[in-house]
Every structure is written in structure tokens, then in C-alpha cells.
Amino acid sequence: MAKSKQLSKKNTALIAEKNETAMISGILEGSPDGIGVVIVRLECGCKKMAAVSKDGEAASKLIMYRDQADSICSKCKEDNGHFMRVTEEFIHWQKPEPSDSEKEKINSKVFGTMPSTS
Numbered sequence: 001m002a003k004s005k006q007l008s009k010k011n012t013a014l015i016a017e018k019n020e021t022a023m024i025s026g027i028l029e030g031s032p033d034g035i036g037v038v039i040v041r042l043e044c045g046c047k048k049m050a051a052v053s054k055d056g057e058a059a060s061k062l063i064m065y066r067d068q069a070d071s072i073c074s075k076c077k078e079d080n081g082h083f084m085r086v087t088e089e090f091i092h093w094q095k096p097e098p099s100d101s102e103k104e105k106i107n108s109k110v111f112g113t114m115p116s117t118s
């Protein structure tokens with residue numbers, strides 16, 4: 001495992017980076033059912049995002065992108081951003097945020113049952 005990736009200060013909650021928030025608002029704009037956006041960061045620097053509905057279902061298409069690049073890296077093209085290479089994943093909630101119990105339910109639905117891509 002890559003030791004150099006260790007963060008010096010660990011935040012208790014992951015929050016969207018500035019360059020991600022533009023993507024997030026774009027996704028939510030196109031997804032009326034979306035109450036949040038799932039953000040998956042991969043070790044290669046590419047990201048996956050998709051809106052999630054209050055039922056924990058996908059409310060938009062899955063988007064893969066890479067900051068400051070025209071396309072995702074060749075590795076992601078090959079394995080579609082395999083979950084083994086995921087470094088961080090969390091949901092950015094739209095305001096007003098759902099209650100903690102709702103968030104927990106959606107979180108476990110989204111991250112507890114990762115669809116296996118073959």
C-alpha cells in the first residue's frame with residue numbers, strides 16, 4: 001500500500017474540494033431527484049460522481065472525470081475505476097441536509113452494496 005499518501009491531518013468528515021463543487025452543482029441541476037452526490041476519489045486522481053436519491057438509488061448517470069484533463073487515465077479506461085483503487089468515498093449532501101439517520105441509511109445502501117462491474 002502507498003504510504004506516501006498518508007494525510008498529515010485527518011478530518012473527521014470528508015468534504016468536497018473547491019474544484020468538485022462545480023461538478024456537484026452541475027450534477028444536481030440535472031438530477032431533480034438528487035439529494036446529494038456520491039464522490040469517489042481514486043488513487044490515480046480520477047473521480048467518480050453520481051447523484052443519489054433519498055432512497056439511496058442513483059439519480060443520475062455515473063460520471064467519471066479527471067481534474068485538468070480531457071479524459072480519465074488509461075488505467076481507469078481499462079478497469080473503470082476499480083473499487084480496489086478507491087481512496088475516499090463519501091456523499092456530499094445538498095442543503096437542507098437529510099437527518100443523520102437518513103444519511104446513515106443512504107450511506108449504507110450506497111457503499112454497503114457496491115455493484116460489481118465485470
Ligand SMILES: [Zn+2]
Binds near residue numbers: 045075
Ligand atoms: Zn484514473
